[in-house]
Ligand SMILES: Nc1nc2c(ncn2[C@@H]2O[C@H](COP(=O)(O)OP(=O)(O)O)[C@@H](O)[C@H]2O)c(=O)[nH]1
């Protein structure tokens with residue numbers, strides 16, 4: 001039979017329900033209730049409706065509210081772990097073949113130490129996703145970061161410049177943004193890091209700067225943000241950049257949006273012939289495993305992962321182990337959330 005419990009918090013109400021109906025009690029409904037007198041408690045401010053597990057199976061849920069809830073309830077918690085993980089990974093845009101393999105391994109390594117579990121996931125990822133190094137082996141390396149505005153291109157250039165210089169490389173920066181306000185961020189980073197920088201307003205100036213780059217081991221080119229849905233803007237950038245050797249175009253995307261739209265956006269930048277993918281703002285998502293989906297669907301080798309705004313520390317090279325960590329972390333959190341009967345989960 002459906003029982004009602006009231007308490008100050010959802011957790012307290014669940015505790016009451018479980019104390020009476022047993023640890024497997026199913027929570028069917030949670031709602032905030034307003035006190036009868038404003039400012040005063042009415043046996044707490046949360047009401048939940050719950051049923052004992054055996055009653056749920058024997059049909060107590062024919063109650064209309066319960067039936068409604070059942071229809072909208074995530075079924076994930078009733079699935080075996082591998083099926084739930086597979087479903088979650090596919091919902092993040094990862095293709096069925098990769099998602100199934102990762103999910104099976106995630107399930108089979110449940111009782112293994114975290115490090116072993118991640119190593120097993122990394123082995124699968126290495127077979128499905130391509131990786132590349134930044135900068136590429138040849139000198140001078142000329143790398144242009146392209147992508148929508150605000151994804152962290154300029155900041156990532158500052159991180160790369162600083163990291164590579166501390167490894168002994170002679171680095172220079174070049175801005176392609178003619179707008180003095182938006183281009184000032186690159187100039188400011190260059191001054192702060194004491195790295196030479198210049199601004200090129202058009203293709204001729206870019207060609208000159210690239211020719212002069214022979215003195216550096218690495219020239220990092222910052223491009224203005226480009227609206228992927230504005231074909232004229234994309235074409236203008238392509239005409240300026242040339243997008244051919246010796247420039248390595250690196251598509252930069254922030255993983256904070258909807259994966260399918262990010263793939264759509266990414267595809268619009270393929271006209272600029274990018275040969276590497278950089279993903280940023282991994283710290284601003286709780287579904288970081290979608291990074292795999294982007295690399296897989298865009299078919300671009302993954303070069304780097306930006307995990308925060310700090311220069312130079314919040315940028316790591318992409319690797320199977322790093323992606324395995326993202327997969328394990330996302331699944332651990334998402335499956336725990338799906339299994340939790342109710343209530344907001346912090347973190
Ligand atoms: N949280 C977070 N913020 C970032 C990251 N990368 C860049 N940012 C911030 O995003 C904002 C836009 O970055 P910017 O480099 O100007 O983007 P751009 O328009 O692509 O050049 C700035 O406030 C950066 O500090 C990242 O990986 N994580």
Ligand SMILES: [Mg+2]
Pocket residue numbers: 153154155182185222223224225
């Ligand atoms: Mg910028």
